[in-house]
Amino acid sequence: MKQIRVFKVTAHLVLLAGALTMILPFIWTVSTSLKQLKEVFVFPPTLFGERIQWENYLQISERFPFDIYFLNSLKITIIVVIAQLITSSMAGFVFARLRFRYRELLFGLYLATMMVPAQVVMIPNFIIMRHYNLIDTHYSLILPALVSAFGTFLLRQFFLTIPASLEDAAKIDGCTPFGVYWRIFVPLSKPAMATLGVFVFMGIWNDFLAPLVYINSQMKMTLPLGLASMQGMYGTDWPVLMAGTVISIIPLITIFLLAQDFFIKGVTLSGLKGE
Amino acid sequence: MNAENRLTAPSVPMRGPTPVSGKPSKLKKLLHKDGTWAFLLLLPNILGFLAFTLIPVFASFALSFTAWDMLSPMQWVGLSNYTQLANDETFIKVFWNTIYFAGVSVPAGIVISLFLAVALDQNIRFKKFYRAAFFLPVVSSMVAVAVVWQFIYNPEYGMMNFFLDKIGIRGPDWLTSTVWAMPAVIITSVWKNLGFNMLIYLAGLQGISEDYYEAADIDGARWHQKFLFITVPLLSPTTFFVTVMSFISSFQVFDTVFLMTQGGPARSTSVIVHYLYENAFKYFSMGYASAMAYILFFMVLVITLIQFWRQQKWGIH
DSSP, rough: HHHHHHHHHHHHHHHHHHHHHHHHHHHHHHHHHTTHHHHOOOOSSSSOOOOOTHHHHHHHHSSSOOOHHHHHHHHHHHHHHHHHHHHHHHHHHHHHHOOTTTTHHHHHHHHHHHGGGGHHHHHHHHHHHHTTTOTTHHHHHHHHOOOHHHHHHHHHHHTTSHHHHHHHHHHHHOOOHHHHHHIIIHHHTHHHHHHHHHHHHHHHHOOOHHHHHOOGGGGGOOOHHHHHHHHHHTOOOOOOOOHHHHHHHHHHHHHHHSSSSHHHHHHHHHHHGOO | OOOHHHHHHSSSSSOOOOOOSTEEEEEEHHOOOHHHHHHHHHHHHHHIIIIIIIIIOOOOOOOOEEEEEEESSEEOOTTTTHHHHHHHHHHHHHHHHHHHHHHHHHHHHHHHHHHHHHHSSSSSSHHHHHHHHHHHHSSSSHHHHHHHHHHHHHHHTOHHHHHHTTTTTTOOGGGGGGTTHOOOOOOOHHHHHHHHHHHHHHHHTTSOOOHHHHHHHHOOOOHHHHHHIIIIITTTTHHHHHHHHHHHHHTTTOHHHHTTTHHHHHSTTHHHHHOOOOOOOOSOHHHHHHHHHHHHHHHHHHHHHHHHHHHHTTTTO
């Protein structure tokens, strides 16, 4: 019993130290965003300045169109999430349930592309986008992200767990395969879809490389790219920079805190790939 | 299945244009076929997959044998991009930097996240709080994390050297030192991804039966013995999976380096994808950059094949 107690105390200490290491940078970010520039250089650092400088937030949103970045990010992310849920659930259903020739071969090919690094297809995709004059448009970010091998795989795995007796009954009643997909599989897979949705949301919302490659004009930028461009401009005006950082991470952190369980499940499911 | 269709089809009144001489149930029959729907439902995926993955994979392979700046006509150069890479001092440097980054950040990330997961797997209070805290950096964008950590690493007023100072160590000029810039980038990267690996470990821990620990308790095993002789061996499939995934993603590291150091100072933190990015989108050496992408692909492929081989050996489906 004593052993368990010691172990528990140690565990708490380890976790507490770890959690502080994780949270402290965020607290410092918020605190710096509310300071005057000269207070940043005070050593040792203090948590709050003499006065809370809300002006930093005003200053940053006047100079940089954060509302536009936010709306751009939101628009792109929502379109991609909805599209991927539709395309991945359709393909996942086909690979889990419909019988046709070369199914396994096609699925294998699909799976194999998951290990292709994004950088391999990035250059030809850039050439395609340039050829069709899509550089510096949101199409260049949306089009390649409409389908996903990972999403297909994830939903297929989930669909495999739905008992066949349900669809047999529907088929006897004259349901087409599409009816089985639409009326049985889609309603039953809401949790799995939510998990995938949250996961895709996180990936697209935070994506940096694709916007960096494709987007040039300020009005088309997403939040991460906008923040990065702001950093180039503000250099070491830390309070203003931190205000921008806070604005850019608040949306996703809010979603995370509200839908924590879906995030957790998403990661756990992605771990299934290896087992 | 066909028998079923024949039974149901005639009983439903037909709608739409009737084929002149065909059987009335032809369309209906088609609508009940798996193949029809497999084709229709896969169509968007197949199109997107062909246009943005499959064709580009072959296209960049072909490009890697050419010299092309997107302006003058493309030139076939055979293997010379690859031979040039083998002699390009910068490429050799960024290659070893990538290995350095992966070789340190992967083991460090795995060991720390394993310990955290084991600590969190107890019947412990504030479990949800801890889990959320460790996951916070995972959901934050790398851009935000990079801004914050540049501030933390500031030699004069940053938090890092403040804490080092407290324990009597004079901290280095992290991001402007050719020696310390890479460790700084690695620390940030491990910090950001810790929560992700920890969650996968937590899932793995759920799969270990309590019986083992009870048996060990009866034998009077101490906690470190249980950890070393039960937890670690039984988690090895998870560890293996996490290792493979971490290696693959750290071979492709870009954001962290690009945002924190721009590959500097003196290329001490420049990695393969960073050099690839410069070649493709700054100098428009599309052929040369494609050759680099294929070397990266090859590295990922080797790691993946090792994974397949081990999985078969362990008899995991």
